[in-house]
Amino acid sequence: MADFIYSELKSYGLEVENHSWEKKGYSGKNIVATIPGEDDMEIILSAHYDSVSVSPGADDDGSGVSSLLMAAKILRGHSFKHTLKIVFFSGEEQGLYGSNRFAEEMYGEGRIILADLQLDGVGHAVSREGGKKMRLSASASSVWIANLVKNMAEKYRDEIGLDVLIYRDFAGSDHQSFINYGYEGVFFLEYEFNPHYHSPQDTIEHVNFSYLAKVCKLAIATAATIADEEINMMVRIVEPERGSIYFGDRKIFSLDDYQVIVLGKIKVRAEICYGEEADIMEFYMDGVLRGVDTNPPYEYIFGRIAIMKHHITVLAHGEKSEDMTEMDVYTFNLIPRYWLK
Ligand SMILES: [Zn+2]
Known part of the structure; x- marks a missing residue:
């Protein structure tokens, strides 16, 4: 999986590196693609490519991974004010280990990260209502990102067709690692609960691709907007x-x-x-x-x-x-x- 992501990103002509991590007896690597900006401030688009052992993980989090690959393909070749990083984490299901080490290093190096946008479970929708809504979780200091996502959804209502519902503090995904190190981040999540979550049935047959495309478009629009945002x-x-x-x-x-x-x-x-x-x-x-x-x-x-x-x-x-x-x-x-x- 890691090799596939790496070579796919390389084939898009992006700068790609493996970021190895170790924690509590586990080890793995994150894969990082960079689109350099005019400055060193960073905006991160992330997902996790590991899954629980019993599950193929099509929605959790193949949906986030495929969205990020699409984002990489679309955003390459564009230049932004800030640096855009597209990061594929591992060790999420063990306890956010890959992202913890990544955020820890960024913090240790004194990097300025404007926002992390984490996509985790964004491909499940079975009802009409579910197909039109998305959940977004933000910490108090990350509410500005959530509001920006909501504004993007409104601005591009005809092109995307998603309503964003903002929730507070769902800690269970990699954005939390950034929050733990004092950064800001949000978590994109499908509106309906996925009954196949963490089971052998989390397969590609259960992914709603038109819904996935909506979330992907919204994440790309948000990332590109923050990447050009004037910071005061x-x-x-x-x-x-x-x-x-x-x-x-x-x-x-x-x-x-x-x-x-x-x-x-x-x-x-x-x-x-x-x-x-x-x-x-x-x-x-x-x-x-x-x-x-x-x-x-x-x-x-x-x-x-x-x-x-x-x-x-x-x-x-x-x-x-x-x-x-x-x-x-x-x-x-x-x-x-x-x-x-
Ligand atoms: Zn997940």
Whole structure:
């Protein structure tokens, strides 16, 4: 399968590379095709080419893979402002392993990724209604991508004929790996539940090709639009680092994964990684505004007693635009704030 994808992409005249990964005793390779842009900002179109062992995986995720090959064929030869990567992941069914390693590396190299569009299970529709609708899942900071997909569907209603329903936080596909590393991404999914999912019956006979073509067109339109989008501002959290354990503001240990664990107070530092500076940076915990900073370095220390998982949101407001970024932190801060000076 990997060899087929690789040679197919090569035959389109694209730059292709294998990205090998290892995790928890598993190993595999992702296949990455690149359409270089004028800058290094990246937009990623992705799917997974592995399937569960009992299933041929025609819909999960042969549908995404074939859409991506079609996208590669159509988009090659076009040039965009940003760099477009078409990525075929493996290890998805074991636990998003291939995409986890990929996103981890991008994060480690400080790459700017604008969006990941993941297509996973986009070829099943049996009813009239199912053939006209698609589900799209987005995290809070990824809602702008979901809205853009919805706008594309409206703009090209006559050519495509799909209604997009936006849902929040279906974590079960490779877009989640990007979200885990602080990037933004959405998950394209068929509207109707596929009863053949993860079974020997997930075969090509059960794929609805006219429906698949609709989703494919919508994904291509979205990718091409984001690839030419003017970006005004991008904010990211640089501290705590993902995949680390901290004692207060001191990093004491690196983890083999994306989680952030903080013992004591949580010091958060945000940075504008692209575009205009922020006039004000707001720091939220679990949706509640706790503090602001108006000058770089933009920092806030969450000092209250807190245990378990918390959601940190940072919102940057500039003159022309604003941007948001998120992080989950596991914390064990049982020491009253006046003990730790
Ligand atoms: Zn899948």
